[in-house]
Amino acid sequence: VSQTVAIIQPGHTVVTDLGRTRGPALGMPVNGALDQHAARVANALVGNRPDAPLLELTAFDFAARPEVDVLIAVTGARAQLTVDDYAEPQWHPVLVRAGQSFAVTHLHEGLRAYVAVFGSFEVPRLLGSCAPDTVLGFGTQVRAGSRLQLLREVPRVIQPELGAPLFLFDVRRPDMTQPLVVDVVDGPDKADFGETVRRLFTDRFRVGRSSNHVGLRFEGDPPVRQTTGEVLSRGVPVGAVEVPAGTEVLVLLRGRGVTAGYPVLGVVSEPGLDILAQVRPGDLVQFRHSTIDEATAQTRRRRAEVDALAGRVQTAFLALDLFSLAHGDDRWSASGTHVPSTSHHI
Amino acid sequence: VARSADRELDWATVHALAAWLTDQPGAVAFSGLIPTYDSLLVEFDPVAATMREVRSVVARGLAELWEHRSRQSVGRHFDVPVVYGGEDGPDLGFVAGLEGWTEEALIAAHTGKTYVIRCYGSPAASPMMDAPDLPVPVPRLKSPRATVPEGVVSLAGRQAVIAPASAPGGWQVIGRTPLVLLNKNAEPLVPYRPGDTLRFRRIGSEEFEARRGEPLEPNS
Numbered sequence A: 001v002s003q004t005v006a007i008i009q010p011g012h013t014v015v016t017d018l019g020r021t022r023g024p025a026l027g028m029p030v031n032g033a034l035d036q037h038a039a040r041v042a043n044a045l046v047g048n049r050p051d052a053p054l055l056e057l058t059a060f061d062f063a064a065r066p067e068v069d070v071l072i073a074v075t076g077a078r079a080q081l082t083v084d085d086y087a088e089p090q091w092h093p094v095l096v097r098a099g100q101s102f103a104v105t106h107l108h109e110g111l112r113a114y115v116a117v118f119g120s121f122e123v124p125r126l127l128g129s130c131a132p133d134t135v136l137g138f139g140t141q142v143r144a145g146s147r148l149q150l151l152r153e154v155p156r157v158i159q160p161e162l163g164a165p166l167f168l169f170d171v172r173r174p175d176m177t178q179p180l181v182v183d184v185v186d187g188p189d190k191a192d193f194g195e196t197v198r199r200l201f202t203d204r205f206r207v208g209r210s211s212n213h214v215g216l217r218f219e220g221d222p223p224v225r226q227t228t229g230e231v232l233s234r235g236v237p238v239g240a241v242e243v244p245a246g247t248e249v250l251v252l253l254r255g256r257g258v259t260a261g262y263p264v265l266g267v268v269s270e271p272g273l274d275i276l277a278q279v280r281p282g283d284l285v286q287f288r289h290s291t292i293d294e295a296t297a298q299t300r301r302r303r304a305e306v307d308a309l310a311g312r313v314q315t316a317f318l319a320l321d322l323f324s325l326a327h328g329d330d331r332w333s334a335s336g337t338h339v340p341s342t343s344h345h346i
Numbered sequence B: 001v002a003r004s005a006d007r008e009l010d011w012a013t014v015h016a017l018a019a020w021l022t023d024q025p026g027a028v029a030f031s032g033l034i035p036t037y038d039s040l041l042v043e044f045d046p047v048a049a050t051m052r053e054v055r056s057v058v059a060r061g062l063a064e065l066w067e068h069r070s071r072q073s074v075g076r077h078f079d080v081p082v083v084y085g086g087e088d089g090p091d092l093g094f095v096a097g098l099e100g101w102t103e104e105a106l107i108a109a110h111t112g113k114t115y116v117i118r119c120y121g122s123p124a125a126s127p128m129m130d131a132p133d134l135p136v137p138v139p140r141l142k143s144p145r146a147t148v149p150e151g152v153v154s155l156a157g158r159q160a161v162i163a164p165a166s167a168p169g170g171w172q173v174i175g176r177t178p179l180v181l182l183n184k185n186a187e188p189l190v191p192y193r194p195g196d197t198l199r200f201r202r203i204g205s206e207e208f209e210a211r212r213g214e215p216l217e218p219n220s
Helices: A036-045 A191-200 A270-276 A292-319 B007-022 B053-069 B092-098 B105-109 B205-211
Strands: A004-009 A012-014 A054-058 A060-064 A070-084 A086-088 A094-095 A102-117 A148-149 A180-186 A205-209 A213-219 A240-242 A249-252 A266-268 A284-289 B029-037 B041-046 B075-082 B119-121 B126-129 B145-150 B152-156 B159-162 B167-169 B173-175 B197-202
Touching: A036 A054, A036 A102, A036 A270, A060 B041, A086 B126, A086 B167, A094 A102, A180 A191, A180 A270, A180 A292, A266 A270, A292 B092, A292 B145, B007 B041, B007 B053, B041 B053, B041 B105, B075 B105, B075 B205, B092 B105, B105 B173, B105 B197
Parallel strands: A180 A284, B075 B197
Antiparallel strands: A004 A060, A004 A148, A012 A054, A054 A102, A060 A102, A070 A086, A070 A094, A070 A102, A180 A266, A205 A213, A205 A284, A213 A249, A240 A249, A240 A266, B029 B041, B075 B173, B119 B126, B126 B159, B145 B167, B152 B159, B152 B173
């Protein structure tokens, strides 16, 4: 039996990870999962490394059929998760038996869902990352009939038919009540906008139609640049808040070109970027002024929660001998691959 | 941002600092290091390092670089054949007109200069260079083209660039090289790096067709 997952309905799905961190120094966008938190949680829930390849679904329904037993976790946007038509919970490890199909449909309260699979996928990497790069034409295609190679299967120790759910991990889900509050710290060119910078925080902004993984456009009354003159091309961070044409606010996301010449009035915090990964055209956003200290503390607190969750999952999986196919420290090997060892096979 | 009176020094400093930071043991904390003309953008994971730690490592890097400032690495040189004008350089006439020059004069200026690759830029490892001395800075297109092919040679502001990959483009396109700059199956992805030098050489359409798809390689 081949260790693959066959794609039945691809929707709009990519195989990605936390991003190509060696890319920006070469003039390539970092790319990777737009909702980094949801991606980290999905991988944590199935015992994977945080940067393991996983699926990112945008807006459309997805269905697949693994040819071996797999453990999956679906996070991100609220959706309907079914395994052979039985509803299963999101933000939770879910067993899918060989030959069963699972579907993630009706994405709402958010735009992107993440599907991590125990052991992750064997996919090509560029500069250490599998994240698609549309400019280079790099990435793993997810089409109807595609088969994604798994690095290992779940050992036959799990018997969910016997009753109660195997795992109970309490995961805090993001609050998607509108208006969504997005924290912004001061950018290097805040002063260029004078007093009008306040408009970013007093007005609410509506997500525009022409938004994608490169950037989000917002309709509203934007701050106005008070200075003129060309800014020499320079690196712009993910999360940069700009007003390029003077008519709308632009927030750059992980697909952004790494250099540009527009003044940067603010930078969205990491938790803020995860919220922006989930907004849809028409959604209302309230930007909130924050500080680097506050944004750092918030990011650290959330990451500590994910680390604690990953720890609990590891403990539970070890107790079930779930890692027995590849026991030991190689789970965290630098290559990110799981090398099966035959000695502990059940 | 480096702000000395010396533009060359600023440029050399931000690139040397980026290289130095890449070699540090804690470099995994950096999620993006982007040196350009006079600035270095350092993106880092706020869980792996604090702002204070990053500031202190940057200060240490600058101090070390200052101590070893005499050490200069020797760059390699590239010759880039280019077909100017026509379909391959649709904006040649516009830019020449703007400068009050003939197309021939603009080509002569563009091929008459040895360029230093200043930094990598968008879309993918593009070699960013200072444009030849032009009377008037070149404006960007009012509405960017949805796609320009790989290999196009363009100008904007006081900058010159070659596009390694096909992408949307707002720069004025004056020509195109048949050579391939980017190989996504190789490491490094592109053969040049900041500090290397480059010259453009005018070719005709026959040589363009003959050399189409050849990889760009440094002069030996």
